[in-house]
Every structure is written in structure tokens, then in C-alpha cells.
Amino acid sequence: MDTLLEENVAGGAHTSLIVKRGQSLRITDLRGGANVSVMLLNAQEKSERLNLPDTLKCQHTAKITAGHCLYSDMGRVLAAVVADTCGWHDTLCGVSNAEEVQQKYGVGRYQELRNAFYRNGTDNLLVEMGKWGLGLPDLLMTLNLFSRVDVTDEGTLSFVADNSTAGDYVELYAPMNTLVILTAVQHPLDPHPEYAPKPIKLTLSAADASVAELCRTSCDENVRGFINTERFFL
Structure with a gap:
């Protein structure tokens, strides 16, 4: 495959x-232990969005x-x-907000920490969404890459530590023009007591x-899903 773009996204940062x-x-x-909260939309018709329950x-x-x-x-x-x-990416737990981050990690303001200030997933996604003419009403469910959450028979959610190690990757092929909005922030259920989001690398390539x-x-x-997708381009 021909590499078209390669860039690193710092822990706590966002891009699209x-x-x-x-x-x-x-x-x-x-580095291992990353979490990437991802939104997906049809780039040509942004009212069409990722639906995790149907997925x-x-x-x-x-x-x-892989295979999904x-x-x-x-x-x-x-x-x-x-x-x-x-091997496992969380579909259940959504993304953090400012109140949750402050309660969990304390106050981390830009005034004192400058670019190391504490970020949260909701605000990060909204910043990126604004670049594409989207706002709060468009904020939707997110897929949390590299994180695993188990569910007990009683319905309790349990975050699984060390699900991802340094060098692990997931590769997404686009059968349609797909807008990807993401942020590399800690998972809402991550029990780590310190604010320490991990960096990731993005590699965009041409593919068959x-x-x-x-x-x-x-x-x-x-099979039917791909047929529906192909019909969009007829």
C-alpha cells in the first residue's frame, strides 16, 4: 500500500x-495503554453517522x-x-466530559499548565466537529479503540487494564468517503489516578x-451492507 499521510497525535490531542x-x-x-475515542460520518452527507447498536x-x-x-x-x-x-475495542462507554475529568484528576487549567492542561473527550470532539460545520447536537456515540470493558452477569462494567501494548494497531478500510473525528484521551473508566493520555500514530494509505x-x-x-454502500456510488 502507498502511504499518503503519516502523523503522530499527542496524548490528549484531537484531529480529524x-x-x-x-x-x-x-x-x-x-506506548501501550492508549484510548482513542472515534466518531465516523459520511463525508458527503454528514447526517449519516456511525450507529453502534446496529453495528x-x-x-x-x-x-x-478484525472482520467487523x-x-x-x-x-x-x-x-x-x-x-x-x-483484539478488543470498547463500544459501550462513550467519552469523558470536563466534570468527570476534574473529579477524577483534579484541576488542570491552561493558566498554570499551558499546553499540558487537562483535556476531555467531549470538548476535544466538539472542537474538531466545529471545523466541519458540526456542533453539540451532532455529538454522537463513540467507539473507544484499544480499550476493553467487560460486563458481568449483573450488568457491572469492568475496565480491563493493559488491553493494548506498545505497537498495537487497528486498521480501518473505507468503502465510502468517511469523515473520521478522534481524540486520544483516557477512557472514562480507566482507573489510573493520574491524567496521562497516551500518544498514537495515524497512517493513511491507498488500499485495494x-x-x-x-x-x-x-x-x-x-454482504448486504457492502451492497448498500456500493449502491450509494452508482
């Missing part, structure tokens, strides 16, 4: 980009890993998970559609 149809985005955990229901899973597709609310595939060395064959054929629903 369009992954065009036929491209793939690899997200790498550089999980149609593939009979509660986690995301990420569905929009229109039944189209926004991205296909074509590679994953981590065959890399998504594993995802397309993993279940009948995904």
Missing part, C-alpha cells in the same frame, strides 16, 4: 480527516475487532476493520478493496 473510498487508516498505540446487533457481537464492519444509521459500511493486533474481503464475507449482513 476524510478517509476516501479505497483508502485505509491505521491507528497505532505508540453490534447485525454482527452478533459486543466488541469490535462499522455501520451507519443508513445500513451502509462507514469502515471495515481489516486488521487488529489488539480486496483487503476488506474478510469483513465483507464474515456474515450475510455484511
Whole structure:
């Protein structure tokens, strides 16, 4: 694959980009223990967004890993998970807000800490969304890459430490033009007592559609999902 873009995202930072149809985005955990909260939208029609309940229901899973597709609310595939060395990505817990970060880590203001000030996922995503004409009403469910949360029979959520190690990556293939908005902040259930978000690397590449064959054929629903996506471009 031909690399088109490679950049690092510092812990606590945020960014966004369009992954065009036929491209793939690899997200790498550089140090281990990263969490990346991700939103996905149809870049051509931003009212079409990632729908995690439909994503999980149609593939009979509660986690995301290689072979899975990420569905929009229109039944189209926004991205296909074509590679994953981590093995489990959280779909349940959403993203942190300012109040939660302050309660957990204390006050970390820009006035004292400058660029090391404490950031939260909600505000970070809203900053990036504003660059694309989106606002608070458009804030939607997020996928938490590199994090694992188990659920007990009683419904208790349990964060699993050390789910991701340095060098782990997940690769998303885009069968449509997909707007990716992300932030590298700690998971809301991360029990670490200090504010210490981890950096990641983004690698955007041209790819052949065959890399998504594993995802397309993993279940009948995904076959239909790819057909729905292809019809969008007829």
C-alpha cells in the first residue's frame, strides 16, 4: 500500500480527516495503554453517522475487532476493520466530559499548565466537529479503540487494564468517503489516578478493496451492507 499521510497525535490531542473510498487508516498505540475515542460520518452527507447498536446487533457481537464492519444509521459500511493486533475495542462507554475529568484528576487549567492542561473527550470532539460545520447536537456515540470493558452477569462494567501494548494497531478500510473525528484521551473508566493520555500514530494509505474481503464475507449482513454502500456510488 502507498502511504499518503503519516502523523503522530499527542496524548490528549484531537484531529480529524476524510478517509476516501479505497483508502485505509491505521491507528497505532505508540506506548501501550492508549484510548482513542472515534466518531465516523459520511463525508458527503454528514447526517449519516456511525450507529453502534446496529453495528453490534447485525454482527452478533459486543466488541469490535478484525472482520467487523462499522455501520451507519443508513445500513451502509462507514469502515471495515481489516486488521487488529489488539483484539478488543470498547463500544459501550462513550467519552469523558470536563466534570468527570476534574473529579477524577483534579484541576488542570491552561493558566498554570499551558499546553499540558487537562483535556476531555467531549470538548476535544466538539472542537474538531466545529471545523466541519458540526456542533453539540451532532455529538454522537463513540467507539473507544484499544480499550476493553467487560460486563458481568449483573450488568457491572469492568475496565480491563493493559488491553493494548506498545505497537498495537487497528486498521480501518473505507468503502465510502468517511469523515473520521478522534481524540486520544483516557477512557472514562480507566482507573489510573493520574491524567496521562497516551500518544498514537495515524497512517493513511491507498488500499485495494480486496483487503476488506474478510469483513465483507464474515456474515450475510455484511454482504448486504457492502451492497448498500456500493449502491450509494452508482
